[in-house]
Amino acid sequence: MTFRSWVLAAVAVAAAAGVALFASSYYVTLASFVLLYATVALGLTLMTGFAGLISFGQAAFVGIGAYAAGYLAVAHGVPGWATLLAGVALATLAAAAIGALTLSMGGHYLSLATLAWGVVVYYGLGIVEPLGGFNGLSGTPALTLFGFDFASERSMFCLIALGFALAFWLVRNLLDSRLGRAVRALRAGGDLPEAFGAHAFRLKVAVFCTAAGLAGMAGWLYVYMQRFLNPTPFGLQMSIEYLFMAVMGGVGALWGALAGAGLVVVLKQVLQDVLPALLGRSGNFEMAVFGLLMLLILARANAGLWPLLARWTRATPAAPLRPVPRGEPAVLHAPAGRASGAPGEVLLRVDGAEKRFGGLVAVNRVSFEVRGGEIVALLGPNGAGKSTLFNLITGLLPASAGAITLRGQRIDALGARHVAARGVARTFQHVKLVADMSVRDNAALGCHLLGRDGWLRAMLRLDRREEAAIEAMALAQLRRCGLEDLADAPAASLPLGKQRVLEIARALCARPQLLLLDEPAAGLRHQEKKTLAALLKQLRGEGVTVLIVDHDMEFIMDIADRLVVMQFGQKIAEGEAQAVRDDPRVQQAYLGSAA
Structure with missing residues (x-):
């Protein structure tokens, strides 16, 4: 707990004692x-x-x-x-x-x-x-x-x-x-x-x-x-009042439940006494007032009253340093059956993968391989089918035909969480972070499969040794990606380039066999692309296998060992970077005419 949390708890206890005694x-x-x-x-x-x-x-x-x-x-x-x-x-x-x-x-x-x-x-x-x-x-x-x-x-x-x-x-x-x-x-x-x-x-x-x-x-x-x-x-009226309490207090803060309940109960009691006297007859007029108050709060303070009060009274930084949980860290174990591939071993094989949406063929019999320790880039102009193929590999979409195997085991019929358990970690084309969680906690989300403690142990705070290990892993990956100094900042406060690097750090926390990056350079400025390229080269030097989807040829040429190029759902070229770049079909896809 932060100092501020201790102060709030002490004030609450003192207030409760005052009510009970006096x-x-x-x-x-x-x-x-x-x-x-x-x-x-x-x-x-x-x-x-x-x-x-x-x-x-x-x-x-x-x-x-x-x-x-x-x-x-x-x-x-x-x-x-x-x-x-x-x-x-x-x-x-x-x-x-x-x-x-x-x-x-x-x-x-x-x-x-x-x-x-x-x-x-x-x-x-x-x-x-x-x-x-x-x-x-x-x-x-x-x-x-x-x-x-x-x-x-x-x-x-x-x-x-x-x-x-x-x-x-x-x-x-x-x-x-x-x-x-x-x-x-x-x-x-x-x-x-x-x-x-x-x-x-x-x-x-x-x-x-x-x-x-x-x-x-x-x-x-x-x-x-x-x-x-x-x-x-x-009944229904009371259910609506409970929802009023949560929303008015602030659904993003636990203390908001107390603030909202206090506001609704006290205001309801006052209105029940005042409104009949003003209007000259009895009725549930307070519900109409609550409705108007809800509209006002949603319009002027849609996060609720508690965050508003917190901003007015804040005397400590917005994201204070959170201590690593006490206790000797537990040992984190990857799911059973996951093993690291040797350099040069075929890690991922895509064999005739196909995806149809009704009459539209988004991916048409695409085949390629990814070997351990290399960076393979999946390239193509917008609408080529890259992200759809990416989603087939990660289990977000089922394949209509063909086979996708990871170290010899088929994964094309598995869902996303089962593919993740096999050792595939990914980033997203459009950044997906929990905006109000810290950088550290967003990275730690990647460790989900490495932990074992359940719901009840978490609620009773019996998971502290495991949490210590997860936090240590998250900090290690943030350090690896150059984000350690921002560990306690809200993820929403990071610029786009660092948010994309944070997604990579989160994926690395999963200890993946294969790291899949979906357009990590999209929307980045030139210097941010150079920083990202340096990170990916560093990861390759550390033995991380990467499949990267992008359409920025200049960015990819600097980092990829091999290229696979798609157009209109089909593979049109595959090979080493320079040879693929000189392929007339690739130039036709990117420039509209062969050079």
């Missing part, structure tokens, strides 16, 4: 609702701000956790600790089932799906008679937990504050881990984490279940605080 019952209850809602909003922040998923049904998981705990406590006298486990487990299992069906959807379809199952759960809670129907479930006993009695408002506030602190710690630990970096990469599209071996769909389901588990814990706290349940607090 506030009136009214403000204790108000603060309890703020922290309770902030726990749910924290899960939404993880989903929306870091994983790029939007849910309009989060209140349903609160309801599932609350009703599971309340029913077991009232009907069967189950103790508090067991009802906590039941509430969290049931909410998580429900999220796993719902997520398996809905998370393959994208965009507005996912939002509509979450809206639908939120409505289903709400009415489901209302029609089940053992749960009290819409009349509600009463008679929940006061919570007793490990000999401590939580019957009073102040004691429940302390428990809710502890629950929020635990949730905050778990989510923060997760984001500061190998899996957390893959989650944050989801916002750049599924192609980015998949290219480095992460299972994008499983990550989405895990995030969805984690947010539901936090909501289930909040539901457990809610039922013992209120001691009465009915479906109303778990």
